[in-house]
Amino acid sequence: MKDTAGHGAPVIEARGVGLTFQTNDGPVVALKDVNLSIGKGEFVSFIGPSGCGKTTFLRAVAALEHPTEGTLTVNGMTPDAARQARAYGYVFQAAGLYPWRTIAGNVRLPLEIMGFSRAEQEERIERVLSLVDLQGFGRKFPWQLSGGMQQRASIARALAFDADILLMDEPFGALDEIVRDRLNEELLKLWARTEKTIGFVTHSIPEAVYLSTKIVVMSPRPGRITDVIESTLPKERPLDIRDSRAFIEIAHRVREGLRHGHGDEV
Amino acid sequence: MRSVLPILTVLIAIVALWYAAAVKLNSTWTYDQAARAGTEVTFGALVKDTLAQERPVLPAPHQVAKGLWDGLFGQAFTSKRSLVYHGWVTLSATLLGFAIGTVLGIALAVGIVHNRAMDMSVMPWAIASQTIPILAIAPMIIVVMNSLGLQGLIPKSIISAYLSFFPVVVGMVKGLRSPDAMQLDLLRTYNASAADVLLKLRLPASLPYLFASLKVGVAASLVGAIVGELPTGAVAGLGARLLSGSYYGQTVQIWAALFAAAIVAAGLVMLIGAVERATLSRMGLER
Numbered sequence: 001m002k003d004t005a006g007h008g009a010p011v012i013e014a015r016g017v018g019l020t021f022q023t024n025d026g027p028v029v030a031l032k033d034v035n036l037s038i039g040k041g042e043f044v045s046f047i048g049p050s051g052c053g054k055t056t057f058l059r060a061v062a063a064l065e066h067p068t069e070g071t072l073t074v075n076g077m078t079p080d081a082a083r084q085a086r087a088y089g090y091v092f093q094a095a096g097l098y099p100w101r102t103i104a105g106n107v108r109l110p111l112e113i114m115g116f117s118r119a120e121q122e123e124r125i126e127r128v129l130s131l132v133d134l135q136g137f138g139r140k141f142p143w144q145l146s147g148g149m150q151q152r153a154s155i156a157r158a159l160a161f162d163a164d165i166l167l168m169d170e171p172f173g174a175l176d177e178i179v180r181d182r183l184n185e186e187l188l189k190l191w192a193r194t195e196k197t198i199g200f201v202t203h204s205i206p207e208a209v210y211l212s213t214k215i216v217v218m219s220p221r222p223g224r225i226t227d228v229i230e231s232t233l234p235k236e237r238p239l240d241i242r243d244s245r246a247f248i249e250i251a252h253r254v255r256e257g258l259r260h261g262h263g264d265e266v
Numbered sequence: 267m268r269s270v271l272p273i274l275t276v277l278i279a280i281v282a283l284w285y286a287a288a289v290k291l292n293s294t295w296t297y298d299q300a301a302r303a304g305t306e307v308t309f310g311a312l313v314k315d316t317l318a319q320e321r322p323v324l325p326a327p328h329q330v331a332k333g334l335w336d337g338l339f340g341q342a343f344t345s346k347r348s349l350v351y352h353g354w355v356t357l358s359a360t361l362l363g364f365a366i367g368t369v370l371g372i373a374l375a376v377g378i379v380h381n382r383a384m385d386m387s388v389m390p391w392a393i394a395s396q397t398i399p400i401l402a403i404a405p406m407i408i409v410v411m412n413s414l415g416l417q418g419l420i421p422k423s424i425i426s427a428y429l430s431f432f433p434v435v436v437g438m439v440k441g442l443r444s445p446d447a448m449q450l451d452l453l454r455t456y457n458a459s460a461a462d463v464l465l466k467l468r469l470p471a472s473l474p475y476l477f478a479s480l481k482v483g484v485a486a487s488l489v490g491a492i493v494g495e496l497p498t499g500a501v502a503g504l505g506a507r508l509l510s511g512s513y514y515g516q517t518v519q520i521w522a523a524l525f526a527a528a529i530v531a532a533g534l535v536m537l538i539g540a541v542e543r544a545t546l547s548r549m550g551l552e553r
Contacts, residue, residue: 092451109456113462
């Protein structure tokens with residue numbers, strides 16, 4: 001298999017990764033023979049229907065689940081070692097801000113746990129809040145902010161400790177399309193500025209095509225990769241790129257990949 | 267105004283019912299007296315007599331109010347006849363017992379949440395402990411403690427703590443477990459220690475549950491302290507007033523002590539409510 005990493009050693013590498021959950025109804029194969037290599041600075045989307053294992057794979061990278069087969073490395077380490085080295089920031093589907101902490105207090109949470117000095121905490125909170133366009137909202141409580149702003153705060157929280165990898169599990173899934181478009185645009189700018197490696201789970205084809213340098217199409221039962229698409233879109237992407245021919249072609253290929261995956265099981 | 271009216275209506279209804287019940291329940295004695303004297307009792311005389319007996323079956327509200335007033339302000343607060351003195355004796359045991367019970371309850375809840383063995387073993391015992399009638403176990407605690415040389419405040423506080431730790435355990439276990447899987451996963455991604463998870467997530471999340479438990483617990487503490495005063499031979503405390511009142515048929519004294527206990531309980535619950543509102547609004551949990 002060709003190494004698709006941009007440059008240097010892959011940041012995330014999966015070789016024959018399988019993951020089987022033991023449930024009361026017998027074993028459930030969530031992932032089967034997943035091979036994938038993600039290079040530094042890539043924006044990789046995982047797309048597929050429910051139960052295709054896209055979230056499970058992201059959680060395995062984050063060492064929140066543990067593969068039962070194959071090898072998975074993050075920064076050349078086991079996922080657990082990478083988690084202990086605080087190699088990634090994780091953004092969940094819900095913002096999950098602590099209601100008893102202000103926005104600044106929520107961003108401070110990982111910094112407190114990781115033992116940053118008080119002065120550095122303040123400096124970082126300031127910086128990441130402006131990165132997600134929330135400067136001046138530090139003293140608000142989460143309930144005083146809209147859903148989109150809350151999710152931006154949760155992204156700031158994941159960015160605060162400068163992990164090189166950002167893992168995002170359908171972060172905008174619960175937001176309406178207008179807010180989602182704007183946040184997608186902002187996320188691309190943020191990615192360009194910070195040069196992070198991003199893993200992004202979604203079930204929206206336009207979102208995946210718009211954001212990614214690489215699209216991983218997955219299908220369910222058992223969860224597996226059916227196609228890996230390298231995007232031909234330029235790095236600079238205004239919202240209206242979605243009407244371009246290249247965009248539509250990639251979207252078409254993603255749709256074909258999804259259909260193909262479904263065809264297998266019938 | 268709108269909220270005062272219904273409250274007043276209910277209060278007036280209760281007082282009216284109380285007076286009616288007092289006339290009815292105390293009438294036996296009045297009729298007996300009249301029969302012995304060979305006189306007839308008019309309705310007016312009946313009402314007048316039944317509401318002013320010295321040892322009524324059910325004292326009228328104004329008698330209780332007078333008993334309560336005399337008990338509270340009729341003599342020096344340090345007098346053995348003062349309800350303030352007896353109230354303080356009970357209150358101090360209540361507060362100490364409540365503090366012990368709360369600390370014990372929180373400690374047990376933390377243990378239950380963090381340790382599987384405790385999870386399996388402690389709760390059944392905690393529940394079993396509350397099925398034993400406190401009236402049965404209180405004298406034994408007093409006797410055992412007395413043989414260890416402990417009298418007065420400490421044994422009463424133990425009984426008080428025995429009643430108040432339970433609601434705290436139940437509420438705190440639920441509260442400490444209230445954070446969802448996602449919030450726990452988030453802290454895992456930070457490689458947070460168990461102490462961080464407890465201090466930064468579980469404890470703050472459990473506070474609303476804790477306050478609900480504390481309100482139940484403090485009332486239970488007061489009951490525990492009063493029950494703890496019964497077997498000691500009625501030396502001091504609201505429990506002692508209840509007991510000596512029933513020894514000598516001083517129903518007014520019993521009711522005055524009961525109301526004093528109710529006032530203490532209401533005060534404690536309101537105090538916790540005030541602390542709760544202040545804390546939760548500072549934490550942004552109440553808006």
